[in-house]
Amino acid sequence: MTDLNARHAIVTGGGSGIGLAIARSLAGAGADVTITGRTLSRLEEAAAGDPRLHPLAMDVTDESSVADGIAGAVAARGPMAICVANAGVAEGRNLLKTDLTFWRHIMATNLDGAFLTIRESLRSMAALDYGRVIAVSSIAGVRGLKGAPAYSASKHGVIGLIRALSEDFLGKPVTFNAICPAYVDTDIVTRNVNAIRDRAGVTDEEALQMMVSQNRHKRLIDASEVGAAALWLCDPASGSVNGQTIEIAGGQAA
Known part of the structure; x- marks a missing residue:
């Protein structure tokens, strides 16, 4: 059984859906989990009854919000051992109907948000002898999704970020992987x-x-299935799984 006792984790978009399922899996293994989102009341409701879940209002599209939020969480609960960049938006739009405002909205949340969350989490993780970075991409980041070019591009970008970081930190005690679910x-x-x-x-x-x-x-797919995959990646015995895309789609990507 995975033991994450005394590990501090952060899960963005942790107030519902996949993020909450991952947060609960990590907390169930003993981690203290900072869950973030833009609406504090929703996070507080999600955390109610679980003393290992700690709500934090944070906007992943705002650099100052991410930097200040993660620094505050680290000050309260110690270095960030596990970072799960999950916050995202899933919206489709035909390319010819995609204006720059829509494009930037998708990128700011899905790709910029992952970049900022990971960068700030790594600042304290670097001092540890263990670290796990997981980005929640999508099967659309592997094969593309018809009718959603902006979303697909953002999720491809997340995988590229993870793969590059896995090379940058090769040989160090931190791993970088992407989880790529289909419809959950x-x-x-x-x-x-x-x-x-x-x-x-x-x-x-x-x-x-x-x-x-x-x-x-x-x-x-049940959200708990994604939570179980994240927990497996966080197990100390999974240290050789690095730079991978874990596809949770019921079969091979078509």
Whole structure:
């Protein structure tokens, strides 16, 4: 069983969905987990009843917010041993309808946010003899997603960042990996059902099945499955898993 006792972790976008599932997995293994998001009340609700979850209002698109937030968390609970850059937005738009404002919104959250979170976490992690950096990318970062070029590009960028850092820190006691889920049963899927229904003129069930059909095993992935993969990457015995894309898609990327 993975023992993360006395390890300090941060999970951005930790108030719901994949982020919360990962945070709970790490906390269940003994880690103190700082969970971040823009809405403190939502984070407090997610952390209620678990003394190992520590809410922190932080905007990953704001450099000062990330730097100050992580520095404050480190001062309160010690060096950051585990960094999970999970915060992101999943929105699709045809390229010819993609203006620069939309493009920058996607990049600022998904790619800039991962960069800032990882950079600031590494400042204290460098002093430790153990470190784990995990970025939550997407299967869209491996194969691309039709109708979502900005999102796909941002998630490809996250994988490139992880691979480069794994080379930069090669031989040191910190690993860098990306988790790449397909469609996970979270609020994002619910929002996408509404968007697909309105755009394609189909029923809610038909819209849902359009997403489910993209998962190779033809079902939605449970967020706890992603949490389990993150926990495995954090195990001290996983120190030779580095620079990898862990695809959670029910089969090989098509």
